Amino acid sequence: MKAKTYRIALTGLLGACAVALSYLESLLPTAAFLPPGAKPGFSNLANMFAASMLGPLPAFGIAVLKAGFAALTRGGTAGLMSLCGGIFSTAVMLLLLKKDRRLGFVGIGVISAVCHNLGQLCVAAALVGNLSVLAYLPALLLFGAAAGALTGLVCRAVLPALYRATASFRKK
């Protein structure tokens, strides 16, 4: 019972971290060579940690929370795109963490980042009723791969420390 309460609290903390990271990365300057609207997606760290340590429900919860934050700060369209990208990438991430034996953290980070971009782009294409937005795809694939690799590396680097720090939060 107590462990369950801890898990809920930890999920809330991670959700707050995800929202804070989303906000912080919106303060970063944009570079001209990057595709317009591309973000490094640091908040996927919270997602990846929740997916690997806490399980499906907290991970999806954080994805939904991030989408809600995007909807409040950047409008309904951004919220919907974030929701679909987040749910899709979290689902793939959970599946890979559970089933896959060959990929490393970098691979999972890259694949989930690319899935996030794909999900968003599909929503965008559906909303504008036009496939020409897929022209953004190659740039987003490259940028997503770089951002996802970074997320995977950072996640692997901090995971042991977080694992120890949260030992009492998890099931006893």
Add this chain to the structure above:
Amino acid sequence: MKERKWISKADGIVLGVLVLLAAGFLLWRAFTAQPGMNAVVTVDGEAVLQIDLQSAEGAQSYTLENGVRLIAENHTVRFAESDCPDGICLKTGALQKTGDSAACVPNRTVVTVTGDESRDVDVIAY
């Protein structure tokens, strides 16, 4: 907890495939794209405006019903004004080559540069 590597051989394959895909697409675009003839503007998937980029000399401004403003200038076209929250369409900049596209998703507006094939239609229209 099973130990997962930082980076594995499979990760390398994933990265390689992604980079090849993206590079292939970009190279294909670089070789096939030509200076655009027209810009087609769609809102909600419906074509609402066609701008002739060949004859456009000075800056020409077009305001759509949804408040989005486009500027055609020197054979290019760009989003000049939009009330969307993050302004990604404005940051996309000027479009010039066939297949170039800019989208304002909150306003459901897409601008795509097209080439010769739509010129035939213009000739028939005259």
